[in-house]
Amino acid sequence: MTEDPAASTAPARAAYHHGDLRAQLIAAVRELVETHGPDGFSVAEAARRAGVSSAAPYKHFKDRPAILRGVVSEAMDRLRAAMEAGAASYPAGSIEAVAAVGRAYVSFARAEPGVFRLVFGLTEGHETAPDLQSKGERCFGVVVRAAAACLGLPPENSDVQARAYMLWSFVHGHSFLTIDKKSNVASDRIDDWFYLLTVSGAILGLPIRR
Amino acid sequence: MTEDPAASTAPARAAYHHGDLRAQLIAAVRELVETHGPDGFSVAEAARRAGVSSAAPYKHFKDRPAILRGVVSEAMDRLRAAMEAGAASYPAGSIEAVAAVGRAYVSFARAEPGVFRLVFGLTEGHETAPDLQSKGERCFGVVVRAAAACLGLPPENSDVQARAYMLWSFVHGHSFLTIDKKSNVASDRIDDWFYLLTVSGAILGLPIRR
DNA sequence: TGCCAAAGTGAGTGATTCTAACATATGTAA
DNA sequence: TTACATATGTTAGAATCACTCACTTTGGCA
Structure with a gap:
């Protein structure tokens, strides 16, 4: 023993x-x-x-939810690290860097669907968890900075924030639909990288590369 | 008694x-x-x-999850009805009808965030629930039909399916981020209707109304 | 060395899911 | 109308779980 x-x-x-x-x-x-x-x-x-x-x-x-929160906190650190690594693997300010952030997001959801669902499905004790809140905002900050660099505008710019939010919404939704296997008809046929590039370009208002 | x-x-x-x-x-x-x-x-x-x-x-x-599945099944019926009602409240084939489907989706998530989360967070017994799968596909069908009518193409067209999937991803993600209160910075400031119109138009490749 | 706090154990409580055996009401056929 | 089969409810109980309390062990430190 x-x-x-x-x-x-x-x-x-x-x-x-x-x-x-x-x-x-x-x-x-x-x-x-x-x-x-x-x-x-x-x-x-x-x-x-x-x-x-x-x-x-x-x-x-302290609690059962506290354990869950610990898992979520650790997972959000890894998610943010993956997003930052994705952005760093392409030239700063490029649209590829923006799309790489989204790609890292989707990859994380695919690799750990249970944890991913947990991160965004946690409701109990959510209000009394300022560290999770701030970690979420730091994740969003990665998207905002990539979008800002791509657009050549400061991250505080409201247009940048709005476009970053739209980007995040799309990637977030795509991640969820993918792991939920809903509508695999279209999802399976899609090359994510091209999609992310297309949508990122459209949302950022830049010409779409073909 | x-x-x-x-x-x-x-x-x-x-x-x-x-x-x-x-x-x-x-x-x-x-x-x-x-x-x-x-x-x-x-x-x-x-x-x-x-x-x-x-x-x-x-x-x-039969089971505890079976009760949850019953709630989800009922909720999906209501969600689909709301989406169809949204589409029907605007001229067939109009971009407003497409955006109205998305608006109904977000409204449902806002009105019943717990149930909404349950609908898309159900994993146990998911594989052995063909009725839920088919109901999900019927919901997606509403989006597909609206997009097809707007583009003047048949619903089976692969481009229609892909754009419908993109639309759904965006709306789905926006719904989740909204009820999760993550990044309320941008979300609160947004007029959903305008956003949905904008994104719907961009994704469908139509000119964006200002 | 002696003491204290951190970290782990074992037992116990109340609540939970689910099953089994039993009771009662409803509908159908003789 | 009566008799049976079935759907729908009950109580009792087994197994598990979250969590607490009292106790023990261990490591660090003055």
Whole structure:
């Protein structure tokens, strides 16, 4: 019982008492949410996978929603990092950079549909979570900056903000429809990259590349 | 105990044994989902509100997810009816009719954010629910027909399908971002009707009215 | 070394989902 | 009208879960 190397997908059980249980719990919950759906997760099962008693999680999280919020917070960090990496992989100010932000968004939703749904389906305790709110705004900020650079306008410009919001709406909706498998008729036939380029160009008012 | 007129918001208790429990349960669950969030609902509470024992619901629904699916099914009927009514309130083939479909969509999300989230957040038993799948496709069909009429092309045309999908993505994303209160900075300032007209026009390739 | 706080355990409470066995009302056919 | 089959309800109970409390163990620190 000193070691348990086959503990789900968590890298390893560090120690009997001291291990970084908090991170391991978040990883376990993320996995559960991904496989069993956002509401098919239980604190008891997560604790079981982490190899601790069912009361241990409450030393690190106040509540069941608090655990969910931890997962969401971590996921939003990764999402924003992916968006920024997408923007950085193309010349600053190019429309390709804008589309790459959207592409990163859709890719994240495809790779982790359960977590993605959780991020934008969290309602309980949402009002009392200023850090999640601010992280959401930072994600939006990535879109705003890319659009601003592309348009040659300051990010505070209202037109930039509006166009960034439209871009985000489209990409957000496309992500949801994709993972929901609704209307796969059109979704499957679509090359996302071309679509994102097309729509980004149209929304930003730039000529569309063919 | 023959009458119980103050039973939540359900119109009235029809009879002791015979009442239309199924419809009343769906109404109670819809209400619970709306007030306490999609996962803050319990079969026991719904039964309590309908004035029956906690085992009664299982005579009408196989499962907890089955009840949710019943609510979703009913909601999708209403959503489609609202979209069709929106389209019908403007001349057939007009861009205003297309935008009205989107407006109905956003209005529904605003009016019933909990149910809306449930409709597109349902994952459990989703694969074994062909009626929900077909209802989703019928909703998409409303968009397709409006776009086809506007473009003067048959609904089966692939360009029509793709543009309809883009329209739906945008409207869907806008709905979600609106009810999630993310990035209210831009969302609040927006006149939806003008936006929908603008985007609809851009996506359909028609001149944008100013 | 001795003490304190952090971190984990085990048992227990109340609520939940769902099943099983039983009771009652409704509709149909003799 | 009576008798049966079925739909619809009930109570009781098993299994699970969220969460709390009292207790124990461990690591850090003066």
